[in-house]
Amino acid sequence: MELFRDPNIDWLGRKWYFLSFSLIFSVAGVLSMLLWHGIPRGVDFTGGTQIQVQFSSAPNEDHIRQSLSAAGVKDFTVYPISDTSGRNANTEVISLPEAADSAHNTGSNQVQAALNCGGSGTSCTIQKTDIVGPTAGKQLQRQAALATGYSLLGMLVYLWFRFELIYGVAAVVAVFHDTLITVGAFSLTNQEITLTVIAAILTLIGYSMNDTIVVFDRIRENLGLSRRETLTDVVNRSINQTLSRTVISSGLTFLTVLSLLVFGGPVLRGFSFALTVGIVIGTYSSIAVAAPMLVAYQDWRKRRGKVANLPAKRAKA
Amino acid sequence: MSQNSKVKIAVILACLVVCCYGFLGIPHGVTPAALKQAIADHIRLGLDLKGGTHLVLKVHVEEAIGGRTDRDVELLQEDMSKAGITGVQAHKLDPVAHANQITVSGIPLNKASDVRSILTGTEYVDYDVATNPDGSETLTMKPSAISALETTTLQHSIETIRSRVDALGVAETNVEQYGLGDNEILVEMPGVSDPAKVEDAIHNTEKLAVYQVVSGPYSDDQAAMTALNQIVPPDDWLVHGNTSANAPDEVYLLQRASIVEGTDFRDAQPSTDQEGRPNLVFTLTTEAGDRFYQFTSTHSKNTATPASMAIVLGNRIKEVASIEDSIRDRGEIHGSFTKDEVDNLSLMLRTGTLPASIETIETRTVGATLGEASIHQGIVAAIVGMLAVMVFMLFYYRGAGINADLALMLNLVILLGFLGFTPGATLTLPGIAGVILTIGMGVDSNVLIFERIREELRAGKTAAAAVQQGFGHAWVTIVDTHVTTIVSAAILFLFGSGPVQGFAVTLTFGLLANLFTAVFVSRTIFDAILERKNRGAELSI
Numbered sequence: 001m002e003l004f005r006d007p008n009i010d011w012l013g014r015k016w017y018f019l020s021f022s023l024i025f026s027v028a029g030v031l032s033m034l035l036w037h038g039i040p041r042g043v044d045f046t047g048g049t050q051i052q053v054q055f056s057s058a059p060n061e062d063h064i065r066q067s068l069s070a071a072g073v074k075d076f077t078v079y080p081i082s083d084t085s086g087r088n089a090n091t092e093v094i095s096l097p098e099a100a101d102s103a104h105n106t107g108s109n110q111v112q113a114a115l116n117c118g119g120s121g122t123s124c125t126i127q128k129t130d131i132v133g134p135t136a137g138k139q140l141q142r143q144a145a146l147a148t149g150y151s152l153l154g155m156l157v158y159l160w161f162r163f164e165l166i167y168g169v170a171a172v173v174a175v176f177h178d179t180l181i182t183v184g185a186f187s188l189t190n191q192e193i194t195l196t197v198i199a200a201i202l203t204l205i206g207y208s209m210n211d212t213i214v215v216f217d218r219i220r221e222n223l224g225l226s227r228r229e230t231l232t233d234v235v236n237r238s239i240n241q242t243l244s245r246t247v248i249s250s251g252l253t254f255l256t257v258l259s260l261l262v263f264g265g266p267v268l269r270g271f272s273f274a275l276t277v278g279i280v281i282g283t284y285s286s287i288a289v290a291a292p293m294l295v296a297y298q299d300w301r302k303r304r305g306k307v308a309n310l311p312a313k314r315a316k317a
Numbered sequence: 318m319s320q321n322s323k324v325k326i327a328v329i330l331a332c333l334v335v336c337c338y339g340f341l342g343i344p345h346g347v348t349p350a351a352l353k354q355a356i357a358d359h360i361r362l363g364l365d366l367k368g369g370t371h372l373v374l375k376v377h378v379e380e381a382i383g384g385r386t387d388r389d390v391e392l393l394q395e396d397m398s399k400a401g402i403t404g405v406q407a408h409k410l411d412p413v414a415h416a417n418q419i420t421v422s423g424i425p426l427n428k429a430s431d432v433r434s435i436l437t438g439t440e441y442v443d444y445d446v447a448t449n450p451d452g453s454e455t456l457t458m459k460p461s462a463i464s465a466l467e468t469t470t471l472q473h474s475i476e477t478i479r480s481r482v483d484a485l486g487v488a489e490t491n492v493e494q495y496g497l498g499d500n501e502i503l504v505e506m507p508g509v510s511d512p513a514k515v516e517d518a519i520h521n522t523e524k525l526a527v528y529q530v531v532s533g534p535y536s537d538d539q540a541a542m543t544a545l546n547q548i549v550p551p552d553d554w555l556v557h558g559n560t561s562a563n564a565p566d567e568v569y570l571l572q573r574a575s576i577v578e579g580t581d582f583r584d585a586q587p588s589t590d591q592e593g594r595p596n597l598v599f600t601l602t603t604e605a606g607d608r609f610y611q612f613t614s615t616h617s618k619n620t621a622t623p624a625s626m627a628i629v630l631g632n633r634i635k636e637v638a639s640i641e642d643s644i645r646d647r648g649e650i651h652g653s654f655t656k657d658e659v660d661n662l663s664l665m666l667r668t669g670t671l672p673a674s675i676e677t678i679e680t681r682t683v684g685a686t687l688g689e690a691s692i693h694q695g696i697v698a699a700i701v702g703m704l705a706v707m708v709f710m711l712f713y714y715r716g717a718g719i720n721a722d723l724a725l726m727l728n729l730v731i732l733l734g735f736l737g738f739t740p741g742a743t744l745t746l747p748g749i750a751g752v753i754l755t756i757g758m759g760v761d762s763n764v765l766i767f768e769r770i771r772e773e774l775r776a777g778k779t780a781a782a783a784v785q786q787g788f789g790h791a792w793v794t795i796v797d798t799h800v801t802t803i804v805s806a807a808i809l810f811l812f813g814s815g816p817v818q819g820f821a822v823t824l825t826f827g828l829l830a831n832l833f834t835a836v837f838v839s840r841t842i843f844d845a846i847l848e849r850k851n852r853g854a855e856l857s858i
Contacts, residue, residue, distance in 0.1 A: 257753070
């Protein structure tokens with residue numbers, strides 16, 4: 001079975017469609033980050049306390065709120081989390097704002113005392129408690145930013161070393177585009193970005209880079225074979241030649257990530273969501289962003305009267 | 318089959334067996350339960366899967382620097398008086414912002430060179446000495462000395478916390494340095510039912526000391542001040558406390574210098590006295606024992622100078638006792654202690670005091686039930702994802718699909734084997750996600766190769782040549798794609814913690830295994846198939 005037999009699509013001719021598609025999604029995400037939901041950060045970065053409690057029967061949220069207020073807990077929010085697998089039914093998350101490092105677990109202790117899980121007459125279990133103090137929150141934020149930055153830099157250097165600087169720049173721009181849209185998707189759907197989501201985003205950076213490299217490798221190979229063809233034709237042909245690999249590989253990875261989103265449970269929800277969005281965008285961007293950038297770069301050099309010559313692979317033995 | 322193929326197949330089978338051993342060991346049977354147990358014994362689970370508590374503590378190392386300069390101020394003053402230089406004052410001008418600076422002022426002009434030679438002597442090598450315009454000298458602790466002190470403080474804190482946690486009997490606790498040079502400690506405790514208790518024990522910084530009683534008891538501060546004519550002597554201090562659980566609060570005047578304190582105790586065990594009250598049986602170090610013997614023999618009740626001693630914990634008197642007889646290095650302390658206090662106290666005396674105060678900046682607790690649910694969900698997601706991929710590969714690439722599926726399964730086995738063999742590698746929930754992602758990304762290498770082979774076949778090459786060319790061309794791309802993903806994973810490992818690191822580990826192991834399975838194993842299978850067929854026969858792809 002073959003999905004694509006010698007496809008011959010003029011990808012670069014559609015670059016304006018791609019550009020507007022990318023712009024719409026990036027701008028929507030950025031607008032949401034600036035004006036609507038902001039970047040919804042989870043407890044890992046904002047600091048604060050999150051307590052996940054499972055009740056044996058459907059809990060009465062008002063009742064929980066009353067008993068927490070009575071126990072002197074302030075500024076808390078209570079919200080349910082749902083799950084498809086049914087293993088996390090009747091689960092509520094109680095979240096408290098950040099407290100000073102010295103009063104680290106006061107809030108959590110108050111909540112636990114108020115709920116009295118495991119005590120007589122109650123039927124709830126505390127499944128998970130996350131308390132992140134201000135120091136740790138800032139630190140985690142810094143770590144996430146550094147990790148993302150170093151990751152992009154590492155890719156740029158590797159591609160520079162393996163190909164040429166412009167390939168690296170094009171790939172990094174494409175990956176940055178993916179990251180922006182993925183974070184934008186979190187903002188638009190108002191889902192919290194946690195540490196594991198950052199891990200997913202870093203994975204995406206690697207994955208999207210993968211896809212871009214496959215196309216770039218083919219461009220380099222084809223440039224070495226046919227020196228008379230225009231770059232536009234070479235790029236188009238390279239994308240078409242790798243198209244079936246791109247679609248099948250991404251499709252299969254997408255399948256696995258989708259199964260993670262559906263069956264992986266609430267703890268991994270954000271992580272799987274980031275990957276699901278990111279794999280689609282990452283695949284799209286290697287065709288629609290990275291490759292056209294190479295051509296745009298060459299056109300720009302030409303206009304400035306310089307000899308444009310993308311380095312090709314040395315003739316193979 | 319050629320000799321070459323046979324060797325390659327033998328290598329692959331050996332790899333399979335070794336990796337199975339890595340995550341199964343030698344199972345006690347082949348029933349599902351026995352296999353499950355074998356896997357559980359060999360794959361270490363992260364706290365998010367088995368349940369437990371994860372604490373991040375910040376050590377205030379700057380306190381150790383302040384403490385060090387405080388001691389050196391005293392030492393300087395002693396040195397000056399020993400050298401017969403009078404009027405010189407050593408002090409810290411700004412103990413908060415510049416805890417690392419000591420200023421020596423009031424130096425007589427004719428002694429300036431003597432002072433200078435003391436300051437630049439071997440005792441103060443950790444300081445840079447600078448002369449100020451007014452003739453005073455400023456000692457600033459060298460950055461190298463500060464970082465050395467910070468490191469020892471951190472290491473000492475880690476040792477102390479480790480021994481405290483161990484003394485509590487919490488199994489498999491991991492205490493280690495955390496973060497990138499932020500003077501933090503990570504404490505991981507699997508399955509602790511009462512993390513608050515452990516946290517209390519870790520944080521305990523209260524000091525136990527024994528002081529000589531000067532006078533008392535008084536009913537309150539006012540009564541004490543009246544009796545003392547409103548002046549507390551400079552070498553003494555007033556301390557509150559109650560000597561039994563129900564006794565009223567009283568005030569005593571104690572000597573400021575202690576007889577023995579925290580670090581002088583070599584061992585301490587909780588016990589109960591004849592009346593069933595909790596007490597503490599202690600052993601002092603030899604040196605402190607000598608000191609204690611001298612004190613108790615000069616002040617016991619049959620001597621000319623009988624005195625009482627007060628046992629003070631966290632600035633409150635717990636017991637006041639007259640000295641029955643001289644004591645050397647073994648004794649008992651009883652007083653208004655609760656059982657918990659005695660337990661904590663003995664633990665603290667045994668494990669030593671923390672060199673600096675610590676603060677918890679992050680606490681994460683996962684219950685065992687949530688962990689179990691997560692494992693279940695992770696495994697279901699992995700199986701569904703893997704089946705979907707395998708079925709598609711069979712359907713789309715037919716014969717070659719079997720090849721890819723075999724490689725994929727071997728990939729999984731090698732990944733698990735790596736996890737079992739590598740000490741310190743743990744499987745976390747994001748780690749399971751990493752396994753799933755490896756399946757998706759691992760199959761990419763096969764797709765790359767197969768698509769290339771198809772292309773070569775379409776170009777009219779023979780099956781053997783197409784396989785050869787396909788692998789040759791795809792290899793470069795595969796290396797590039799793997800390197801970039803491993804770069805991401807390595808950075809995640811460096812910057813991440815616990816669960817995220819687990820993800821980085823499985824992803825890296827998975828991709829490394831994939832280089833082997835997708836290229837070497839797939840190739841071997843293709844070659845073996847081609848050898849059996851006649852030249853020119855078609856390839857099922």
